[in-house]
Amino acid sequence: MKLRLVLLTLAILWVELQHGASQQVKRRKEAGEKSIRSGGKRPKVRYTKLKDVGGRGQSILTQVLATGRFLRLGENLSLTPGKNMELRCKGSKIGWSYPTYLDTFNDSRLSVKQTDRYSQLILTSPSAADTGSYSCWVILCDGSECLKDPDHISSTYIFFTDKDNLFVPSAIHFEIVYLRPDRPSVIPCRVTSPLAKVSLHREVPPEEMEANGTLVTYNPTKGFILQMPSLEHQGVFYCKAVSKASPQISNKYQLLYVEVPSGPPYATIEASVSSARGGDNINITCTVLGEPDVDVSFTWTYPGQGQRPVSVRDLWRLVNRGMGHTTRISQSVMAVDDLETIDIGKYICSAKNKNGQTTVVTSVSASAN
Ligand SMILES: *[C@@H]1O[C@H](CO)[C@@H](O)[C@H](O)[C@H]1NC(C)=O
Ligand SMILES: *[C@@H]1O[C@H](CO)[C@@H](O)[C@H](O)[C@H]1NC(C)=O
Ligand SMILES: *[C@@H]1O[C@H](CO)[C@@H](O)[C@H](O)[C@H]1NC(C)=O
Numbered sequence: 001m002k003l004r005l006v007l008l009t010l011a012i013l014w015v016e017l018q019h020g021a022s023q024q025v026k027r028r029k030e031a032g033e034k035s036i037r038s039g040g041k042r043p044k045v046r047y048t049k050l051k052d053v054g055g056r057g058q059s060i061l062t063q064v065l066a067t068g069r070f071l072r073l074g075e076n077l078s079l080t081p082g083k084n085m086e087l088r089c090k091g092s093k094i095g096w097s098y099p100t101y102l103d104t105f106n107d108s109r110l111s112v113k114q115t116d117r118y119s120q121l122i123l124t125s126p127s128a129a130d131t132g133s134y135s136c137w138v139i140l141c142d143g144s145e146c147l148k149d150p151d152h153i154s155s156t157y158i159f160f161t162d163k164d165n166l167f168v169p170s171a172i173h174f175e176i177v178y179l180r181p182d183r184p185s186v187i188p189c190r191v192t193s194p195l196a197k198v199s200l201h202r203e204v205p206p207e208e209m210e211a212n213g214t215l216v217t218y219n220p221t222k223g224f225i226l227q228m229p230s231l232e233h234q235g236v237f238y239c240k241a242v243s244k245a246s247p248q249i250s251n252k253y254q255l256l257y258v259e260v261p262s263g264p265p266y267a268t269i270e271a272s273v274s275s276a277r278g279g280d281n282i283n284i285t286c287t288v289l290g291e292p293d294v295d296v297s298f299t300w301t302y303p304g305q306g307q308r309p310v311s312v313r314d315l316w317r318l319v320n321r322g323m324g325h326t327t328r329i330s331q332s333v334m335a336v337d338d339l340e341t342i343d344i345g346k347y348i349c350s351a352k353n354k355n356g357q358t359t360v361v362t363s364v365s366a367s368a369n
């Protein structure tokens, strides 16, 4: 019973760990995962409380100023691009998160060093593109088991205010934003200055979409938020920002309305050949494109059912369509080897998710020669 409770507690901690973990912590988690599988017995988990770090609610994140003094960081901070930035976080074992862009490009401008008492994050020559959320947390460890101390997490949003780049630059110049009737959509035109005045515009017909605080709101750290997206919001949009100098225009966003966010699967079926001869090997592939978190199961009906051996392989993967939009591709591949006359005919695939079922059919005919 006791072991079970410990395991449950660990599972909960695990979920917390996964939440917003940085690359560093992810690696630790994987190591931990292995130890869970291999070790049957586990010692009672004891984490030493750190006396050195700030109390609950007090930020452990500071900026080291040029004068050598420390500035305890609050919700946000505006800095000048080009000037190296040093952040420190108190604690002998610290995890960090920062804009994913810095990891994606394996940026050598970023360095993290841990000493006995604090961890230091240095970003050299920061630019407008480095604008984003920076967080650190105390990692508590017991052997190879590590977790994020929920009482010691600090986060700050840093604006690298650049008058030539009022919008945070993005590698994607024409981005697709999916609108779903059941959840808010975000048009991610973030700015580098919290003081910039930002408006949202439709390209054709040219018109401004007013942010009136209810259905459309603007948050400099996220972009425009459409609370209740609908079909009328489809189209090409851009944002306009005004600070002191002349107005600037953001990248373009194609807003697409997703009609059935939670319907039965959208399935297609394809045979590796449409006509085959005795002795051929063929594959029939049933493919579903859908939401990342929706499971799909497949069932098959085929000519040689019950009489011929076939192999079926189900797989799925996530495909990143840029900036937070991910599609899940689920596939079931049926392989029929050494084709016989009985295998000629209709192959039917049924794909099922929690919202329903879709059936698709393809035929394999006998080759004329
Ligand atoms: C920045 O932080 C202050 C409080 O420290 C808050 O009032 C303000 O709304 C924040 N600005 C943004 C853009 O989040
Ligand atoms: C990232 O850079 C480090 C050193 O700068 C190098 O050791 C590592 O292999 C690089 N990783 C990738 C994925 O490029
Ligand atoms: C806010 O704007 C939206 C669309 O621009 C409009 O449909 C809505 O009625 C407005 N709400 C208020 C309170 O003005």
Ligand SMILES: *[C@@H]1O[C@H](CO)[C@@H](O)[C@H](O)[C@H]1NC(C)=O
Pocket: 272, 281, 282, 283, 333, 335
């Ligand atoms: C069937 O699929 C397997 C892997 O899924 C592949 O190795 C094989 O070449 C395919 N065969 C045909 C006839 O397409």
